Amino acid sequence: MKILAIESATESASCALTQDGKVVAEFTLQNKQTHSQTLLPMIDAMCTMTGTRPEDLDVVAVSRGPGSFTGLRIGAATGKGIALPFDKKMASVPTLYGMACAIREAADRLIVPVIDARRQHVYAAGYSAGKDGTLVEELGECVISASTLAGKLQTLDKPVLLTGDGAKAVLPALLEAGLDVRVCPPSLCYARAAGVALAAEGMAARGELISSDAMAPEYLRLSQAERKRREAQNPAGHPAENPKESPTGKEA
Amino acid sequence: MKDIRILAIESSCDETAAAVVANGREALSNIINSQIDVHTLYGGVVPEIASRAHIQNINPVIRAALDGAHMTLDDIDAVAVTYGPGLVGSLLVGVAEAKALAWATGRPLIGVHHIEGHIAANYLAYKDLKPPFAALVVSGGHTHLVMVQDYDRFEIIGRTRDDAAGEAFDKVARAVGLGYPGGPKIDKEAKNGNPHAIEFPIAHIDGAPYDFSFSGIKSAVLNYLNEAKMKGETVNRADLVASFQQAIVTTLVSHSMQLVRERNLDKLVIAGGVSANSALRAAMKEACTAEGVAFYCPPLILCTDNAAMIGSAAYYEYCKGNFAGWDLNAVPNLKLGQRA
Incomplete structure (x- = not known):
């Protein structure tokens, strides 16, 4: 199975090609250029060097979020545009899950990918290695403050491995809570497309692929205008946010 | 000669649109998915909501454009997209999608200026229309008086110093309780009013006879409403909006005719x-x-944001071999006549 994967949820822009679980190529940039200018030239270079034509692909996988709203849409639109002409199936890969898949073989700890969500929150999830090499979700993806995350991880009571651009921000709170925490080295600490492709392999095997029409980002957050509107309609203070955002998300 | 067919995509504001255009002059399909109902809840276009809707809608809209033209991507010679000006988040969806489509199908990519597209809408409506001519482009985001020298050469003669004409319509409509979108609502209401009931000021800008300013007219309307409120007088809304509209129209017409x-x-x-x-x-x-x-004025369907006009403008870029690279980016403040 040939998979083209795209990761543009965070500052890193990344694309990868895998063949039956082997990472044939991966191209990642971590600079300040916009994903809009880098992503397709990277895909073009990678496919040219590997002699890959879009029609040869089996799956186009995209990191679906959470992450930068604009970054997610650039990735999704790029994937949708590549998939559409040949009616390729798409894998809509949860970004945090893809980040965990990138390091799953190396981890004997609870993998906690963390992305900076601004407003003093992060996007986070928790996965542990299952028996057959798959990942078991122990903490569902959420928008969460560092202290609330620390509390949730305490109840799971497992040594933690942090990855992602939000790792440094939550580390002090986790250490303060007395958790056994390590942070991935910089070479493994960013979102990359190889993880998205490896996640997509599993999703394809489980029949979780979708059409390019259905592919859309999962933001985990409402737009500011929608949030304010709901707050105005619902002033009693019930969490009017996306259900996946913790009630403490309103502190920010 | 073989027909040149261009698949065009437009997503610069709150319409997700795709079209297939033959030889710059014939819209074989023109699909527009308007988000107006969503934005009406907020009294105007919310950029993040618009961007989210674009990514949901874009593939079905493209498919509908191809189906409407009874074509597949094999029949398409180039892919064109609006890359500015507009809302950056909205533009980026169309730009990323168009680039990927062009790349995957091995077709050339053409970046189109949104206002040049609006002007080109007239090429679809009038098969014999050729430059040079004067063009007045008026919308919610733009007010430009343009000398169209050639299909790809534009001289800006005048522009608004503050609000776009459509923006003034929206603001006044909100102030008088007509709601969003202001343009069509004022147009309708004004039909019942006397356009000469109230004299609103028409701005002239020293040293720039072709430039426009609409914030003064808008403020005059708001002042009029305030004064009436303070005096406890009821305002004849139809007269008020008819007079406001008259002031805007008079300015637009006089500058153009000059x-x-x-x-x-x-x-x-x-x-x-x-x-x-x-x-x-x-x-x-x-x-x-x-x-x-x-x-010359295009039919209403080509006045609103649409992709057929982008496909028309793109044809003349195609003829000149003016193609964009895979690094084409959205340029929210793209200048008229600028080339990528």
Whole structure:
């Protein structure tokens, strides 16, 4: 199975090609250029060097979020545009899950990918290695403050491995809570497309692929205008946010 | 000669649109998915909501454009997209999608300026229309008086110093309780009013006779409402909006006709969302007839944001071999006539 994967949820822009679980190529940039200018030239270079034509692909996988709203849409639109002409199936890969898949073989700890969500929150999830090499979700993806995350991880009571651009921000709170925490080295600490492709392999095997029409980002957050509107309609203070955002998300 | 068919995508504001255009002159399909109902809840376009809707809608809209033209991507010679000006988040969806489609199908990519697209809407409506001509482009985001020298050469003669004409319509509509979108609602309400009931000021800008300013008219309307409220008088809303509309239309027409006379032109074109305004169309037509100038205005479906006009403008770039690279980016403040 040939998979083209795209990761543009965070500052890193990344694309990868895998063949039956082997990472044939991966191209990642971590600079300040916009994903809009880098992503397709990277895909073009990678496919040219590997002699890959879009029609040869089996799956186009995209990191679906959470992450930068604009970054997610650039990735999704790029994937949708590549998939559409040949009616390729798409894998809509949860970004945090893809980040965990990138390091799953190396981890004997609870993998906690963390992305900076601004407003003093992060996007986070928790996965542990299952028996057959798959990942078991122990903490569902959420928008969460560092202290609330620390509390949730305490109840799971497992040594933690942090990855992602939000790792440094939550580390002090986790250490303060007395958790056994390590942070991935910089070479493994960013979102990359190889993880998205490896996640997509599993999703394809489980029949979780979708059409390019259905592919859309999962933001985990409402737009500011929608949030304010709901707050105005619902002033009693019930969490009017996306259900996946913790009630403490309103502190920010 | 073989037909050149361009698949065009437009997502610069709150319409997700795709079209197939043959030889720049014939819209084989023109699909527009409007988000207006969603944005009406907020009294105007919310950029993040617009961007989210674009990514949901874009593939079905493209598919509908191909189906409507009874074509597949194999029949398409190039992919074109609006890359500015507009809302950056909205533009990026169309740009990323168009680039990927062009790349995957091995077709050339053409980046189109949104306003150049609006002007080109007239090429679809009038098969014989050729530059040079004067063009007045008026919409919610733009007010430009343009000398169209050639298909790809534009000279900006005048522009708004503050609000776009459509923006003034929206703000006044909100102030008088007509709601969003202001243009069509004021147009309708004004039909019941006396356009000469109230004299609103028409701004003239020293040293820039072709530039526009609409914030003064808008403020005058708001002041009028305030004063009436303080005096406890009821406002005749139809008279008020008819007079406001009259002031805007008079400015647009007088500037346009001044240009036509000064350059001794025989053609005047209007374009953009506000060119759907019935009072503007009627007044401009009357003025052109009086001057012996041919007047062109696109049908309403081509006045609103659409992709067919982008496909038309793109054809002339195609003929010149003016193609974009895979690094094409959205340029929210793209200048008219600028090339990527």
